[in-house]
Amino acid sequence: MKNQKCKGMQDLLPEDMLRFRRIEDVFRTCCRKWGYQEVRTPTLEYLHLFTATGTLTPSMLSKVYSFLDWDGWSGERVVLRPDGTIPVARLYIDNPSGQELARLFYVTNIFAFEGTGKENRERWQCGAEFFGGAKFAPDVEIILLAEEVIRRLGISNVGLKLSHAGLVKALLKEFKLSPAEEAKMMDRILEGNWQALTKKKSANPEIDSLMASLLGLKGKSSSFLHNVRASFPKASQDFKSSLEDFVNIATLLDNLGCSYEIDMAAIHGFEYYTGICFQFLSAKKKIGGGGRYDSLVPLMNGGDIPACGFALYMDPIMKLLPLEKEQKGESEILVKGKELTPEIVKTCFTVAESLRDAGHPAELDFSGREESNYRWVILVSGKVPSQFVLTDCIQKRRRDTASMAEILKVVSEG
Numbered sequence: 001m002k003n004q005k006c007k008g009m010q011d012l013l014p015e016d017m018l019r020f021r022r023i024e025d026v027f028r029t030c031c032r033k034w035g036y037q038e039v040r041t042p043t044l045e046y047l048h049l050f051t052a053t054g055t056l057t058p059s060m061l062s063k064v065y066s067f068l069d070w071d072g073w074s075g076e077r078v079v080l081r082p083d084g085t086i087p088v089a090r091l092y093i094d095n096p097s098g099q100e101l102a103r104l105f106y107v108t109n110i111f112a113f114e115g116t117g118k119e120n121r122e123r124w125q126c127g128a129e130f131f132g133g134a135k136f137a138p139d140v141e142i143i144l145l146a147e148e149v150i151r152r153l154g155i156s157n158v159g160l161k162l163s164h165a166g167l168v169k170a171l172l173k174e175f176k177l178s179p180a181e182e183a184k185m186m187d188r189i190l191e192g193n194w195q196a197l198t199k200k201k202s203a204n205p206e207i208d209s210l211m212a213s214l215l216g217l218k219g220k221s222s223s224f225l226h227n228v229r230a231s232f233p234k235a236s237q238d239f240k241s242s243l244e245d246f247v248n249i250a251t252l253l254d255n256l257g258c259s260y261e262i263d264m265a266a267i268h269g270f271e272y273y274t275g276i277c278f279q280f281l282s283a284k285k286k287i288g289g290g291g292r293y294d295s296l297v298p299l300m301n302g303g304d305i306p307a308c309g310f311a312l313y314m315d316p317i318m319k320l321l322p323l324e325k326e327q328k329g330e331s332e333i334l335v336k337g338k339e340l341t342p343e344i345v346k347t348c349f350t351v352a353e354s355l356r357d358a359g360h361p362a363e364l365d366f367s368g369r370e371e372s373n374y375r376w377v378i379l380v381s382g383k384v385p386s387q388f389v390l391t392d393c394i395q396k397r398r399r400d401t402a403s404m405a406e407i408l409k410v411v412s413e414g
Contacts, residue, residue: 006121007121020314020318023126023312023314023321024107024126027107027149029152030148031145037102038107039106040106041087042087043080044069045078045079045087047064048077049087049300050079050083052300063112065113066080081111082111082112084108085309089297090300091104092129092297093303100132101131101133102132103128104129105129107125109122120315123313123314124313125314126314128309129308132305135275139249139276146288146310146312150288153317155287157282158281158287159261160259161261161263162249162250164245164277165274166241167243167246170235170242219262220259222253225243229244229247250262260278272293273291275292275308278291282316282320285316288310332363332375333352333375333377333411338379338380340366344380345366347387351378351380355411376390376391377393378391387402389401390411
């Protein structure tokens, strides 16, 4: 039988893990500095957790890994989590802290079936969720937090695109569709089929004009939104409220010097979003996104708690990072034995342990291979009194040493 990994899955090699850990480290550092606390959720969740919130549309149900978790003759259908936000919302509801406001972050994998196997079915992401708080200020906070992570990773030429799910949903209400027709239309929009909305005609020509104007809207400042507000004074109250929210967020981003592009039709897949939606793109690849989802916690019987959040997608980000090889030249120490005897091997382990206890990374070698990329090499000879030969690989100097204390002194000073 040929050994091979599952289709659509991937191995992370040592150089991949260097990039992976770099993303994790930068993300965790930034989140903690902003006051977020780390959580972790199970890989398995009940399917109804996602269907009840409307996250899995009929077309998306075929893309989740689900099976029956048997308990005797009965069973509950479970899934490999297809989303990172909903499990964290469930955790927030199940483990009340006594405070409504919570800033939580996570690093997790999610699973999505892809028929060809050419795309990853297991995908890693870093996410942060803001539960509670006032409107529009938390939205800007999560956008700026995500931007800081991207900036500290050294990724350049990243674009931020903004949309607003509330505006789209308020506009859809103006067509006076039946509940079934509205649900079907929303499914099409979620899948990115905006043409379905542009082909729909309402009884009010002003609504058709508003829709065409909104979906064609592309701007780089809040002034574009002010123009929309001034052009359609007779829009519904829901539309006006959503537009006001969008204006406030865009204005605050303007004032904070954050560059963005407003593109209402650029974003899809906002299943549970109710307000601002955003995407980060680099070289036309989506590397992150998020938005506001005020209805999610109430739908999960968690009270009327507003929330917003974002996720950064580690797989495409890893491809953008340069490879930073492990630095051995300045700090790593290689400990090796001149002969492979029990006494010398024991001494090698003892020397390496003493070095690590003193804060110096130390690697053991009993293969006799050539040393490279090390700052120091310690050869245990077993001779008394000069039983250690210490080589400075940078200065190209060798010296005999008689004690561990002498080794630590030279290494620390060097």
